[in-house]
Amino acid sequence: MIVTDLxxxxxxxxxxDSVFDLHHSLLLKAGVVLDERRIRLLKSWGAGxxxxxxADTDGTQVSTRSAPAPETSADAASDGKxxxxxxxxxxxxxxxxxxxxxxxxxxxxxx
Amino acid sequence: VQTAPNDKLQRFIGKIRDLPTLPRTVLRIxxxxxDPRSSAxxxxxxxxxxQVLTARLLRLVNSAFYGFPQKVTTVTGAxxxxxxxxxxxxxxxxxxxxxxxxxxxxxxxxxxxLWDHSxxxxxxxxxxxxxxxxxxxxxxxxxxxxxxIGKIVELIYLGSEFSIIVDSVQTQGKTFAxxxxxxxxxxxxxxxxxxxxxxxxxxxxxxxxxFHHKPVAAxxxxxxxAIVHLADIIAHxxxxxxxxxxxxxxxxxxxxxxxxxxxxxxxxxRAAADQFAALRQSIQPVDGNAx
Numbered sequence: 001m002i003v004t005d006l007x008x009x010x011x012x013x014x015x016x017d018s019v020f021d022l023h024h025s026l027l028l029k030a031g032v033v034l035d036e037r038r039i040r041l042l043k044s045w046g047a048g049x050x051x052x053x054x055a056d057t058d059g060t061q062v063s064t065r066s067a068p069a070p071e072t073s074a075d076a077a078s079d080g081k082x083x084x085x086x087x088x089x090x091x092x093x094x095x096x097x098x099x100x101x102x103x104x105x106x107x108x109x110x111x
Numbered sequence: 112v113q114t115a116p117n118d119k120l121q122r123f124i125g126k127i128r129d130l131p132t133l134p135r136t137v138l139r140i141x142x143x144x145x146d147p148r149s150s151a152x153x154x155x156x157x158x159x160x161x162q163v164l165t166a167r168l169l170r171l172v173n174s175a176f177y178g179f180p181q182k183v184t185t186v187t188g189a190x191x192x193x194x195x196x197x198x199x200x201x202x203x204x205x206x207x208x209x210x211x212x213x214x215x216x217x218x219x220x221x222x223x224x225l226w227d228h229s230x231x232x233x234x235x236x237x238x239x240x241x242x243x244x245x246x247x248x249x250x251x252x253x254x255x256x257x258x259x260i261g262k263i264v265e266l267i268y269l270g271s272e273f274s275i276i277v278d279s280v281q282t283q284g285k286t287f288a289x290x291x292x293x294x295x296x297x298x299x300x301x302x303x304x305x306x307x308x309x310x311x312x313x314x315x316x317x318x319x320x321x322f323h324h325k326p327v328a329a330x331x332x333x334x335x336x337a338i339v340h341l342a343d344i345i346a347h348x349x350x351x352x353x354x355x356x357x358x359x360x361x362x363x364x365x366x367x368x369x370x371x372x373x374x375x376x377x378x379x380x381r382a383a384a385d386q387f388a389a390l391r392q393s394i395q396p397v398d399g400n401a402x
Contacts, residue, residue: 018351029351088344088361090376095348097377098384 006042006050011035016051016103020092030099053103136161137206151190154198159186163209164202171201174393176386197249204233204256221266221277227391229256231346232339234390235383239338239345242379243369254319254339255346257312261303261320265291286359288324300324327364337368342383349384 011034018030019042028038034052042050139157143149158164165186172189173182183189190198208226236255240248265273272294279290288298304321315332319339322329326336344359365371 026347026351085361085366086373087366087371087376090373091344091348091380094377094380095351098349098380 006039009034009039009042009050009052011039014053016053017096018099019050020096030103136164137203140203140206151195152187154195155186155190158198158202164206167205168198168202170393175389176393194249196247200249200253204253207257207260222263225259225262225266227350228346229259230391231350231383231387232256232258232342234386235345235349235379236339236342238379238383238386239342239369242375242382243338243371245334245338250315251319251335251338251342254316254323254335255342257303257307257316258320258323258339258343259299259303260306261299261301262287264302264306265295265299269295298324324359324362326362326368333364334368337362337365341365341369341371345380345383349380350387 013034015028015030015032015034019027028042032038136157140154143154143157158168168186168189169183171177172179172193177193179192183192193201208229233252233255236251237248239245240251245251265276269276276287276290276294279285279293280287283290285293288300291298300321300323304317307317307320315335318329318332319335322332322336323339323343326333326340329336340359340362344361347359
């Protein structure tokens with residue numbers, strides 16, 4: 001897994017981690033193959049950096065969570081789907097942690 | 112449904128002229144649920160009359176989910192090990208999904224995603240219940256498994272209107288409930304509750320289905336509804352269902368109703384994720400047309 005800038009994303013890359021925004025809304029699911037449209041979407045959501053899988057992964061590089069996107073018009077249109085709060089923050093944190101552990105296990109299994 | 116009738120909803124209900132009926136075996140199981148005099152022996156007899164249920168029960172009891180050291184080969188043995196409640200609830204809920212499996216090729220993908228989410232919610236609800244030492248956590252499992260049953264009703268009876276709902280969730284960022292309400296004047300909690308009542312399911316279950324998005328309105332079953340509500344969120348978190356999908360909004364009263372702290376979340380989610388992975392392998396709907 002590598003963590004990369006949005007500008008370095010290319011069609012065909014596979015997301016290693018699900019990408020959430022600051023309100024814990026899932027933007028793209030881990031395992032999604034990026035295409036031009038999805039890369040455009042990530043940029044329009046304002047995501048900073050995302051984790052992608054690499055063919056020759058060594059499984060040593062770790063990102064605890066995908067880069068959160070700042071609040072955007074897409075969030076404003078979501079009609080308050082999610083609420084802030086310590087429990088929701090913790091659910092999002094553990095979700096990212098579990099996703100990361102899953103990918104680490106998958107990476108080790110491949111080696 | 113009864114408290115907020117409106118024209119759109121009435122028209123939709125009018126369309127549902129042919130709600131699927133439960134198989135005879137499942138009806139018997141439902142009767143057993145509602146009959147306090149029924150015994151484990153009665154249940155075993157009903158199950159063994161149905162090959163599909165028998166096979167499923169034995170596969171379940173021998174799965175990693177339960178992790179019993181010895182192989183269980185008889186229905187009676189399974190009843191003794193798992194207990195009456197666990198078995199009747201598991202068989203009831205999985206049979207409900209059988210009704211809809213394989214109905215329509217074009218809806219298969221949505222159905223499979225929904226099944227996965229429902230199973231994750233079921234496991235999460237039971238895990239939360241166990242963590243909170245709630246009585247009868249097996250009932251929470253069933254409530255979690257059936258909480259979105261109204262979406263299946265819509266999937267089958269709405270046709271193109273259902274596609275519009277799904278599209279507007281994905282493209283306009285609406286919540287599923289908001290998109291449903293705009294289209295139908297009701298949501299899957301209403302249609303689900305309608306179906307549950309039609310099937311004469313226990314009232315605790317109809318309330319958990321009908322109020323899983325607003326548990327405080329569930330009256331004496333607010334706690335069960337709150338657990339399913341939280342389980343729904345956790346299920347989305349441990350098993351994301353797709354792009355454009357969000358963690359549902361958490362009702363403000365959930366934390367107070369359940370007396371949960373931040374420290375409870377990680378153990379609950381880890382247990383739920385592990386059990387979901389184990390159970391997913393051993394429990395799948397069978398094609399309703401193949402029965």
